[in-house]
Amino acid sequence: MALTVSPMVILTIAPSGTDWGELSEVSQVYAASLSAIAVLGVAGALVYQARQTHLAHAEAARVFHRELIMATLNDPTLFPCWAPHFTSMTLEEGRRLVFVNLIVSEWFNLYRLHQLNDEALLVLFSSHFRGEAARKHWEVSRIARRELHEAKGEARGLKFVSIVDAAFARAIAEGPAVPPSAYFRDAR
Template sequence: MSGLLFAALIVATPFLLQAVSPGDANWGKLSEISQAYGAVSVPLSAAALAGVVASLAYQARQTRIAQEDAHRSTHRELILLALASPALRPCWEPPFVPMTSAEWERIAFTNLIMSGWENAFRLGSLSDDQLRLTLRGHFSGAPARMHWANARDSWIELVEHGTDRRARDFARITEECFQAAVLAGPGVQAADYFIPEPTNGAGGGGS
């Protein structure tokens, strides 16, 4: 029904315009003006449509980032709970290489650090060169190497099955830096990170 009304309105439009227009109206001139406005409206309409498309794409990206941040926040909270409660640690998958509970704690915390770097890299706030420089220092330590040795297979497999190219690049660069660090020599052990705390003399001094 609405389609018939719309068609009837189109057919009747010229007659309605003729009825309300002055008797001496120059229809040829009006037609030229109408065509000129029509030519101008085409690029304006295209620009408006492009703006709508860009806005929708931006909103979709922001929504995806918000969802990923929520997921990472949940994952971070679960790891922190496991760090605080040793009884919860077997709820995670077992480590791929033998390790002590203290080593697992370091690996779990290192995973949070690496996840933060990956997020910054994916969002573009960390460049390829900056990531390599960061990882060069990171993999100078044995705990960082143990983390990647334990996580690398599942991390790489996970991103290879995803659609985020930056996430795949992060895993690729991390693996390259890890292999280069291993070839360079052994990493610093956790026990050698810091010098022993100074102890006060037993006798003390003073009057």
């Protein structure tokens, strides 16, 4: 109904001598502009949706990996299912290393998502590397982490490793680490 009536209303209110051809061209320009804006809006929404989907998949993978690690920590007979460490250690040391890896992996994830900057990362690792388990973990895993990020072509991952290496070197230069036995005083 509105489509039928609107031309008659426009004819009634339009000033006499209106150039309908020129008015038509102007309206087409406006329509094309609005269509372009709509297309850009749809494209932006699709890009945003793709990014959210990627983040959701990455989070699902992290959750799955975390579950595997927790299963291993809860059942040490599963440790041989993972790649062997390059150094000999006790089961207790191995469990600490695996747990420290969870911590470092979480910090890497925050860094990768730009929720931690370089300075914040240095602060975290400067404190972290005061502990013996943290230092042992980095001694064992640093080369493999660097190789993995190189193989994946991840510039941010390589930067992460370089920052952590710098904090590690600084901690080593500052002196010996705090052993696990010195974390708590005896409650007697």
